[in-house]
C-alpha cells in the first residue's frame with residue numbers, strides 16, 4: 495500500500511536509535527504516521543519543523559502497518575516556524591497539537607486541510623490571530639460541531655447577537671439573553687453581524703481571546719471531554735494571549 499500526498503509536517507520523535515516516527519497532516523489521507531530512517535543521513539528527519547510544507551510518500555505492506563515515510567521539502571513554504579514571533583509560534587503549536595489529538599489516522603479531511611494551509615499563509619501577516627480563531631471554528635466544524643451564529647437560539651428574527659449559547663453553539667440576541675446572561679458566552683465583535691459599526695482591520699487581541707473562549711468551551715466539551723485532556727499548547731495559548739493583549 496502506498497500514499498503520495500502533499501502535507502503539513504506535524505511532529506517527529508526518536509524511535510530506536512536510527513529512526514523517527516513522524517506525523518503529517520496530508521492532503522489526500524488526513525493524518526499519517528510513519529517511520530523515517532535516519533541511518534543513511536542522520537540529519538534528514540531533523541530538518542523538518544512543524545508547519546513545513548512537504549511532499550510525502552508512505553509505504554506499508556499492510557494497511558494497518560506503521561509505514562515507512564520519505565519526505566521532500568516543497569519549493570513553496572508558507573512559514574518557517576523558527577522565524578515566527580513568540581505568540582504566533584504558540585498558535586502554530588496549538589494548531590499542530592489539536593490536529594494530532596483529534597484527527598484519525600488516514601481519514602481524509604479536505605476542508606480542514608485547506609483551512610490549515612490558509613492559516614499557515616496568514617502566519618506571515620499581522621492577521622494571524624484572527625486567522626487562527628477562524629481556523630479553530632473550521633476545526634470544530636470538521637469535527638462535527640460547527641457554531642451556528644446566523645440565528646438566535648430562541649428562534650427570533652433579530653440579526654444582532656451579543657452572546658453564544660454554551661449549550662447549542664447558537665447565537666443569542668440581547669433580548670433573549672437577558673434572563674441567562676451570566677451563563678452565556680460573549681460573542682466576539684469580529685463574529686457579530688454589525689452593519690452599524692464600521693469594519694476595522696485592526697486586530698483587537700481581547701476580542702480574539704473572547705472568540706477563543708467560545709471555541710475553547712466547545713473544544714473542551716465536544717472533543718476533549720476527559721478531565722483535562724485539552725492539549726497543553728492550546729491552554730498555554732489562551733494564557734499567553736491574556737497576558738499580552
Ligand SMILES: [Zn+2]
Pocket residue numbers: 646647648649650651652666667668669670
Ligand atoms: Zn432572540
